[in-house]
Amino acid sequence: MARLFRRPLPPAELLIRGVHVLDPRADIDEARDVLIRRGFIAELGAPGSLPVPDRGEVLDGSGRHAFPGLVDPHVHLRTPGQEYKENLETGTAAAAAGGFCALIAMPNTAPVVDEASVLSSLCDAAAREAHVPVGFLASITRGLAGEELTEMAALRDAGALGFTDDGRPVASAGMLRKALQYQRLCGGVIALHEEDPALSANGVMHEGAVSARLGLTGIPSISESTMIARDAAIAGYEDARVHFQHLSCIESVAALAAAKQAGGRVSGEACPHHLTLTDDVVRTLDSRFKMNPPLRSEEDRRALVEALRSGVIDCVATDHAPHARHEKEVPFEQAPMGTTGLETAFAALYTELVLTGEIELGILIERMTAGTALYGLATPRIAPGEPANLCMVDLGARWEVGANGYASRSENCCFHGRALQGRVVLTLADGGVAFRARMLAEAAAQAPGAIA
C-alpha cells in the first residue's frame, strides 16, 4: 500500500549536462550527463555525450553536484491543528528547498495522530498539498499520554510507517513492552524519543558549566542514555525493531553501540544542530538554541560526528520543529523547544563537518539519504530506471541563513544569520521538479538548446 503522499506534479523531462554525480551506494563520483524522462532517470552518460532530447529542457550542471535526494525521517509539519507554525504546503516547500525528496512526519499534532481517521485525512491532505512525498508515524499511545496503546494495526492499515510518541518518552517500561509485543502483529518501526522525565524534569538546556553559569535548570545526558539502554534491553528481549531518535550525547552513542554489538534490531539518528553546535551558544540566551534534546558539550558533539561517520548512528534527521515568532520571542525558559532545520541541514553539515575535514562528503550523503529506508521505504539512487529523486547543489555558493527569509512558515532556525556554504539549486522528488532556485530558472531560460 502507498505510504508516501504528495501532490501530483508533471513528470520531469530534463537533461542535466556535465553535473558531478555523487552517489556513494552506486559508487559514482564523477561528472555525468543525466537524462530524466517521464520522471525516471533514463540514462547516465559521459559529459556532453547524451543528445539533446526532443522534449523537456536542458540544464547546465557544470560546477555543480548531483546527489541522491536527501531524506528526513523526523520532521514536524504541525498539521493538523498548529498551522500557524507550519503546514503541509510550507513544510514540504522548506524540505524541497533543502534538497529533500522524502519526509516522515511526527504525530504530536493537535489532535494527535492516534486514530486511523486522523491519519487518513492527513494522507489525503498530503496528496493534495505536499511538494515532496510525506509519510506519517502514528502515536504509540493515545494522546501521547503513555497510558493506552493506539489501534496500531488499524493505523498501519491506514498508512502509518511506524509509531512514536516523539516529543515525549514512553516513560513506563511496561507500556513500551506492550507496544513492542504488539509490533509482531502490525509491523512498523517503533521510534523512541528517549528521556527519563524524573531526570530531565523542568530542564531547559544541557546540564553542565553553562547551565550552572546561567542559572538554568539542566537536562543531564544520562536522562537520555539510561532510557536508550533500558529500551534496547526490552526490545532485545522482545526481538522488536526500534529506532532511537535524535541522539545528543556520548553516553547515548555508547548505549546504541552496545545494543548493536549485542545484535539488537536497533538504529539511531542524529540532528544537524547536535552535530554542529554546543551548549556554549546558549550563553546568548537566544531561544532559537532551545531544543529537546538540548545542545550538549563539544565532547558530545564529537562523539556524535564519529558515530555518524562509523555508522553507529545510521542517519541524519533534522527534527524540523517550527514555532511561531510570538512563541519564541519570550525569555528562554518560557520558549517552546525546537529549531527548524530542513532548509539548512545540508549546508550546515557541509560547512561545519565536511569543509572542516570532520567527515567525508560521500559519507555525509549516505547518512542523509538513509533515514527512510529504516522505515522500509526505497533509498533514493541515481541510476537508470530509478524514479528521479535527486538534488543539485552548488557547493561553492555562500549564503547567509535567513537573509532572504524562509520557505518554512517559521523562522526559529538555530543557524539564523550564519554564513553557510553549499546551496541547493534543484530538487527532484519522486519524478517531479519540487524546487528550483530562481537563478537556475533564469539560467535555464537563457541556455542554448533550452526548450521551454
Next chain:
Amino acid sequence: MSARHLISIEDIDRAGIERILDRAESFAEVSGREIKKVPALRGRTVVNLFYEASTRTSSSFELAAKRLSADVVSIRSAGSSVDKGESLKDTIQTLSAYDPAAIVIRSPHVGAARLVAGWCDAAVINAGDGKHEHPTQALLDVYTLRGALGSLDGVSIWIVGDVLHSRVARSNILAFKRMGADVTVTGPPTLIPRGIEELGCAVQPTIERLGEADVVYVLRMQHERMHESFIPSLREYAARYQISAARLAPRQLLMHPGPVNRGIELSADAIDSPQALIGEQVKAGVAVRMAVLYELLVGTPVLAAVA
C-alpha cells in the same frame, strides 16, 4: 550615546565597579542630610517593573530614583496588564511610550532583562532574572565589604547554602572574584549546581573548613523555588549548614542578602552578633542603586553595551 545597561556583573570590569562604589560613597553622604535629594535626574522617568515579590530591592530602587529627583513609576505584576496575559514584549512597548530613561526589571525568568534591553531605548537594570543574576545586590555587597575591610584583595569569602536556586550567588561569585577575593561555595550537594566551578570558585561539601573564611556569606533557603525535595528536612539542613554564633570565629564577618529565614540558615544569635553586616547591606542598597542609576543615565560610560 549608545544604550547602556546593567544586566550582568560581566558587563563591568574592576575599575567600573570601583567607580560605582566611589560614587555610592558620595551618595551615602546625601542620605545623611536632612533633605535627602539631589537634582541629577530631574524631569527623567524611571520605571520599576517587578514580576516577582520584592521588598528591599523594589523599595530601594524606588527611593534611589526619587533621591535623584526622577519621576518614578512602579509596576507590579499583580493587578497589572501582565495579569491579563500581556507578553513581556508588549508591556515594554507600552511602557516605552512614556520615554523612560531607565527600566528596572525583576523577572522570574533568566534573560528577561537582556531581552528588554533589545526591545527599548531605555537603560535597563537587572534587578534579578530568575536564578541568573542580581548584579546590584553584588555591588552593594562589595560596597559593604569594602567599607568593612578596605579591600577584597586576597580575602577568603565562603558562600553557604542554596547555591542552585540563587542568582545572588552567581552575581556575587563573579563580583567578589573581580575584586580580588577567593570564593568558596558550600551547601548540600543537591543544592550545588554541577559545573559551578566554571565561575572560578572552589566547592566544599561541608562547612568543616569554614574557619578558613574571612567572610561568611549565607544564602536564603529558597523554599518558594523548590518544587521537589532537595533536602531531607530543614532540620537536617540546619544541623549541617546553619551558621550560628558558635560556628563563627570572632574575626569572621557575616553577610546575608535577606530576607532571612531565622532559625534555618542563620541562628538568631548569629544575626544579632556584632559580626553581622546584614543591616549595613540594606543601608548600602539605596546609595549603590543611586550610583548605578547615575552612572547609567548621567555619568560617562563605565558599563559595556550589551550586544
